[in-house]
Amino acid sequence: MPSRACPRNRLGRVTDGTLSPVDPPVRLRPEIVALPAYRQGKPASSSAFKLSSNENPFAPLPAVLAALEDERDINRYPDATALALREKLAAKYRVSADEVHIGAGSVALLAQLLLAAAGPGDEVVYSWRSFEAYPSLVTVTGATGVQVPNRADGGHDLPAIAANIGDRTRAVIVCSPNNPTGSIVTADEFETFMAAVPDDLLVILDEAYAEFVTDAGAVDGTLLLSRYPNLVVLRTFSKAYGLAGLRVGYALGRVAILDAARATAIPLSVTGPGATAAIASLDHEAELLDRVRQIAERRDRLWEDLVAHGWQIPRPQGNFIWLPTGPETSDVAARLADAGLVVRPFPADGIRLSIGEEEAVQKLLQMSEEIVGSLPEGNPARRLG
Known part of the structure; x- marks a missing residue:
């Protein structure tokens, strides 16, 4: 019986019934296919602190939860x-x-x-x-x-x-x-x-x-x-x-x-x-903004302590801190993760670290000097001298 050549699609690719793990089975916009999907901040185990998504560490206000209890018409x-x-x-x-x-x-x-x-x-x-x-x-x-x-x-x-x-x-x-x-x-x-x-x-x-x-x-x-x-x-x-x-x-x-x-x-x-x-x-905005004030104060204290430890980092104004760790980003993020601090690394650029619970701040400070001291000279996150 003569062999049959595998059919080809309009792009000239062989279509033998199997799907490539890369190429979609239908025609899509190539610039969209090439886009990396949005990567959410890495979740943390119950024993770790999640500092990867810039979330507010405070639980919802009781008044907000009470208002949600009245939201029962979810069929509408x-x-x-x-x-x-x-x-x-x-x-x-x-x-x-x-x-x-x-x-x-x-x-x-x-x-x-x-x-x-x-x-x-x-x-x-x-x-x-x-x-x-x-x-x-x-x-x-x-x-x-x-x-x-x-x-x-x-x-x-x-x-x-x-x-x-x-x-x-x-x-x-x-x-x-x-x-x-x-x-x-x-x-x-x-x-x-x-x-x-x-x-x-x-x-x-x-x-x-x-x-x-x-x-x-x-x-x-x-x-x-x-x-x-x-x-x-x-x-x-x-x-x-x-x-x-x-x-x-x-x-x-x-x-x-x-x-x-x-x-x-x-x-x-x-x-x-x-x-x-x-x-x-x-x-209940006044109560919420008091929480914001506490987070901002915690952020500023952390920034001052990190600078004192030898870090060279921008003055933060959000609810997070940026560590411009450059080529050492992945290594530093892994060390923090091993210590129970899940952060958001941007490989080759730096680490975004959300302001979380006070316990997370103290854990970071306990290892801060050792980490910055281990960075090679010339790393953008390390102050000269």
């Missing part, structure tokens, strides 16, 4: 616009409810804004290293990301970002405090930047960690919305308000921009329990 769809929450936030920031847009975390809102602004042939400019979702969100739109290197202190080089804006630029992302380095953009730097960019260019100010900022010179985008019609500010209930598991974020900006973002949104992505918990959190 929620209010698609989260109007009650938008009205609450509108009163807080002295804007109209239509100038507030709610999403399943601030990252979902960022995705919607980018889809509304950019497409194939366009560019989106942002600092790097910054939030690791930025490159993939830009790629999904079909646009090209333009990455501008951070300054040596981990902060945004806003003049360089402005210099990289061209005719194809459709959006710029500014992250303050920057995730993962913790460095802020100052109010003066940001206003100088806004004066330099076209007034019809969408500027997205990602302030997911704004509540932890204690530097009086830092930018506060909510105070600038009336001055800059092209500005959208992103914030979230995941970090300071401790609602990471319920996925609620919000955007503040002009109605026409937010309406375009709403048009790209997946309908009904904010759940009723999420909106209810966010409203309850705003009703």
